[in-house]
Amino acid sequence: xxxxxxxxxxxxxxxxxxxxxxxxxxxxxxxxxxxxxxxxxxxxxxxxxxxxxxxxxxxxxxxxxxxxxxxxxxxxxxxxxxxxxxxxxxxxxxxxxxxxxxxxxxxxxxxxxxxxxxxxxxxxxxxxxxxxxxxxxxxxxxxxxxxxxxxxxxxxxxxxxxxxxxxxxxxxxxxxxxxxxxxxxxxxxxxxxxxxxxxxxxxxxxxxxxxxxxxxxxxxxxxxxxxxxxxxxxxxxxxxxxxxxxxxxxxxxxxxxxxxxxxxxxxxxxxxxxxxxxxxxxxxxxxxxxxxxxxxxxxxxxxxxxxxxxxxxxx
Ligand SMILES: [Zn+2]
Numbered sequence: 001x002x003x004x005x006x007x008x009x010x011x012x013x014x015x016x017x018x019x020x021x022x023x024x025x026x027x028x029x030x031x032x033x034x035x036x037x038x039x040x041x042x043x044x045x046x047x048x049x050x051x052x053x054x055x056x057x058x059x060x061x062x063x064x065x066x067x068x069x070x071x072x073x074x075x076x077x078x079x080x081x082x083x084x085x086x087x088x089x090x091x092x093x094x095x096x097x098x099x100x101x102x103x104x105x106x107x108x109x110x111x112x113x114x115x116x117x118x119x120x121x122x123x124x125x126x127x128x129x130x131x132x133x134x135x136x137x138x139x140x141x142x143x144x145x146x147x148x149x150x151x152x153x154x155x156x157x158x159x160x161x162x163x164x165x166x167x168x169x170x171x172x173x174x175x176x177x178x179x180x181x182x183x184x185x186x187x188x189x190x191x192x193x194x195x196x197x198x199x200x201x202x203x204x205x206x207x208x209x210x211x212x213x214x215x216x217x218x219x220x221x222x223x224x225x226x227x228x229x230x231x232x233x234x235x236x237x238x239x240x241x242x243x244x245x246x247x248x249x250x251x252x253x254x255x256x257x258x259x260x261x262x263x264x265x266x267x268x269x270x271x272x273x274x275x276x277x278x279x280x281x282x283x284x285x286x287x288x289x290x291x292x293x294x295x296x297x298x299x300x301x302x303x304x305x306x307x308x309x310x311x312x313x314x315x
Pocket of ligand 1: 212213214242280281
């Protein structure tokens, strides 16, 4: 029996996974098509991606449900398949662990629009969509729920409440920060800084404060974010930055941070106190394999007493 996620991270940092979207594209998903539908139509391809992450050393997998809310699925005519798509995603991730200990984190991404008064979406529709998705993920047996790539506290709150109401034993709120033009700091597109996000999440009952994706958020910025989160809250911290910046090469989007480079900054992120580390857009099983080595070295150095952040390093 695998321990609850919140208990496990008290014993030392865990390794998350890498990108799903860019891996689906590599597997043949066309730009603009519904990647979540593949949980039903191309199940073996989603499973193969997640198996590669487990083989590379992931302790935690995010379900392939970033766009799995009714509002997102409606754009592809799949609004009637919310429960099916989310259930299949949890089952695929669980299967990818193939009996190994591991945690399935149900993924809720942004609903993809703006709420009134800035946009045309009614708050109650977003609330209902998140509640429906969170319930489907929990009924299928997810170990936690992450509300990710968030830029506004209003939308984040709807996600946190949905996850809690669905009975998730661990709720992760994950913000997408952009480095400011002058490079002096980072905040979300809607102007939220890490301190405000951390205080807000603690106040509203999230269990882990996180960041993922964003613009210009390399490992150095990720370390700074961990430090800023930890000054603002006592909650554990999770980080999943992108593998650098996207650019076009031969008409394909490539990310410019190779595994060794990204992994090179990871020891500092762990030393700053991150409890779960992984990658977002552009990161691959090769990145996660490189991360695994750094996480293992870090855990061993804690065991031998050269780092004292974690007291007991047994899983
Ligand atoms: Zn991303």
